[in-house]
Amino acid sequence: MKYQKAAISGAKWTTFSTIALTVLQFGQVTVLARILTPTEFGLVGMVTILINLFNIFSDLGVSNAIIYKQEDDRKKLSSLYWLNIFFGILLCIILLLSKNLIIAYYNEPRLEGIITLSSIIFLINPIGQQFQFLFQKEFQFKTIGKIEIFSGVLGTITAIYLAFNGFKEFSMIYGLIINASVKSLSLFILGCKKWRPLLYFKLSDIKEHLTFGIYTVGDNFLNFFSTNLGNIIIGGALGARALGFYTLAYQLVIFPISKLNPIITKVAFPVFSKIGEDKLHLKSGYLNIMDIISSVNFPLLVGLLVTSDSIIPIVYGSGWEVTIQLIKLLCIVGILRSLGNPLGSLLMSQGRADLGFKLNLITLLLQLPVLYVGAKAFGIYGVAVGFIIVQFINIVLNFRMVSFIIGSWINNLFKKVYIQLIISALMGVGVYALGSYFSSKHLIVQLTCQVILGIIIYVVFYLVFKKENLKNFKTYVSK
Structure with a gap:
């Protein structure tokens, strides 16, 4: 291209x-x-x-x-x-x-x-x-x-x-x-x-920019609340201490998404904008982005889920144990959310920020009662479970919206990412099983061995089943 x-x-x-x-x-x-x-x-x-x-x-x-x-x-x-x-x-x-x-x-x-x-x-x-x-x-x-x-x-x-x-x-x-x-x-x-x-x-010179921007702001505004509503509810209903625990858990889980995914989506937006309405290239590019994102996020989040018992005491020290169960729940949210991240770049590149606005409005309307009831009934853990429920619904709507822009693609997506799901699951089982053999007195040794085993399992299976991805990557890098 x-x-x-x-x-x-x-x-x-x-x-x-x-x-x-x-x-x-x-x-x-x-x-x-x-x-x-x-x-x-x-x-x-x-x-x-x-x-x-x-x-x-x-x-x-x-x-x-x-x-x-x-x-x-x-x-x-x-x-x-x-x-x-x-x-x-x-x-x-x-x-x-x-x-x-x-x-x-x-x-x-x-x-x-x-x-x-x-x-x-x-x-x-x-x-x-x-x-x-x-x-x-x-x-x-x-x-x-x-x-x-x-x-x-x-x-x-x-x-x-x-x-x-x-x-x-x-x-x-x-x-x-x-x-x-x-x-x-x-x-x-x-x-x-x-x-x-x-x-x-001169305001009249930028009317078209403002029209585009209004939908973008609306989309970002709703996306902000759908992302941060849990923090807002916890802070108001449960206080600063509860929010402190939730904030650290959320930050640790969101690292792979908020930091790694923009590597792709930042570049994708201007590229998609230059492609324009060429649906064939848009679909190909979008599927490749989803493939890369799942290859990175799935193993990281699954690995974090099964090693959080040792990571938290090592990284944050004592007094933060409450975050362990939160991290496990939020890892599920992270996996679902990572699959929805590229939609924003696609919609903006096609001048359809209005669709993103509508999706986030629906998500926000679902989140408000679910997260509030979860916080009141089960505290910070109830908020995390509520996020899982809402994020699943969001992904279903997200995928339908992508289909509207680039045409039928779900079958192609499944072919792209199902291997990553299977490999990540196998890696998680192996890493969790290894951890059960260690004493709680040897957390650093345990975590080190788990990380090494996880990398070996994922890399070996990836080399076997996703050779084509590596070939493409080498080709791109050499250009």
């Missing part, structure tokens, strides 16, 4: 930066879990939800329109840039004004200072936000990757240093601010060399 080489290069750099950022985040959480309490993690979790929510509205979704429309008109880009700046200021003000309502909902006076400090992020992000999408449109993932790694390192160092010096929950917020500042300013400096904004703003 015409854009195959650019996509492969982008995937390489996205992979490298994502792995680096994942290691940094995992390292930060591992260190901070031994310094901070579950309650302090819960307080930051409450504010992180707000930051992620407000970020959805930071540019009204028009940055994605830049990629979809392959926009290069300087006047339109300038209008979009100043719109980003305006909404960043507006969101900062709204967050500060809504501070008391947020504190009242969670019944946590300690949130006041954290919210005030976090509002600064919305003044920082818009400075470089548009340039990231412009670099992405031009497949300059190397530039993005270097900036993200550099800012991530500085943010992580800041958070850990301040935590050791008694800043408690504020250490993580300062880490986020440093990360955002370095990233945004770096993108601005490098981006201005090619796309320096003009002192120009």
Whole structure:
């Protein structure tokens, strides 16, 4: 394909930066879990939800329109840039004004200072936000990757240093601010060399971008709530301590999805946009993405499920045992969710963000009663079980929506991923059986042996049954 080489290069750099950022985040959480309490993690979790929510509205979704429309008109880009700046200021003000309502909902006076400090992020992000999408449109993932790694390192160092010096929950917020500042300013400096904004703003020039963006914002807004509703309900109904346990479990399970899947979906969006309405190539590309995602996520999540009893005491130390059963339940959610991730890139590339909006609306309406009842009846475990139920329904609807865009594909999908399911299941059984032979006094030895055995089982079976994938991968890398 015409854009195959650019996509492969982008995937390489996205992979490298994502792995680096994942290691940094995992390292930060591992260190901070031994310094901070579950309650302090819960307080930051409450504010992180707000930051992620407000970020959805930071540019009204028009940055994605830049990629979809392959926009290069300087006047339109300038209008979009100043719109980003305006909404960043507006969101900062709204967050500060809504501070008391947020504190009242969670019944946590300690949130006041954290919210005030976090509002600064919305003044920082818009400075470089548009340039990231412009670099992405031009497949300059190397530039993005270097900036993200550099800012991530500085943010992580800041958070850990301040935590050791008694800043408690504020250490993580300062880490986020440093990360955002370095990233945004770096993108601005490098981006201005090619796309320096003009002192120009005309709303009529960007009406089409706003129309596209409204559906994107709506889709992201509903997707946010369908993803974070459990955290919101737990924080309000069960308190900061319960949310702290749930946050750490959720972060550990979501690592493979939120960090590894964008390696593919980030690159897929501009590629799908350039392919346009060629259904044959869209279907082929989408199936290949699903194949890759299942090859990575299935073994990781199954492995995490069967080794969580030893991972949690080793990684987070004592006091976090509550998260073990949560992780096992959320791994099931993760497997289902990973299969639904690529839909967003496909829909945006076809200008059908409205379909994603409808799917997320249905999911949210299902989640609200299921998760609330689960939390009230069975606490944090009830929320996790509720997620499993809703995510299964979401996947059924998700697959039907993909069929609407690319035609019949379920049989092809089954042929692509069923081997990964079988291999992952066999790996899980072997790893679990090995763990039963060890004493609880030798957790590090147990986990090491389980990981080695799991890798051997999966790699051997993969080499036997998925040779074609490896051949294709070698071909792509050599190009």
